Amino acid sequence: MRYRTRMMAAAAVTAALAAGGGAAAASTAGAKPSAPAKTVSASEKPGGPAEQAGHDAIVAAVARELHVSAARAGAALQPLFAAGRADTSSPAFAAAAGSLGVSTQQLSAALAHAKQSLAPGS
Numbered sequence: 001m002r003y004r005t006r007m008m009a010a011a012a013v014t015a016a017l018a019a020g021g022g023a024a025a026a027s028t029a030g031a032k033p034s035a036p037a038k039t040v041s042a043s044e045k046p047g048g049p050a051e052q053a054g055h056d057a058i059v060a061a062v063a064r065e066l067h068v069s070a071a072r073a074g075a076a077l078q079p080l081f082a083a084g085r086a087d088t089s090s091p092a093f094a095a096a097a098g099s100l101g102v103s104t105q106q107l108s109a110a111l112a113h114a115k116q117s118l119a120p121g122s
Contacts, residue, residue, distance in 0.1 A: 054118075055081050061110075061118060062077065076100045
């Protein structure tokens, strides 16, 4: 992945997982779960191409980690992206894990691993 694309994807992943208190994001970023992510530049609108690229990258990474199709992972993660956070204690997170046939701990670990793999310098 090109450096600029990787940086945009990492920023969007951080926004998608950390906004509003994502526990999986906070556990790997060292941030407080309640700290909002500030990754959208003044020239980018939230929900734009960079965020979609981040969603696509995280979906692909989670799919690889859990050995499921990207379509299945994308469908399962869509409610989490829509909520703007990955709260591991939420019913939406449990539903996403269940639809992927994994535990909430496995999904949380897969999301954390995906975020680390997309971080700049990894």
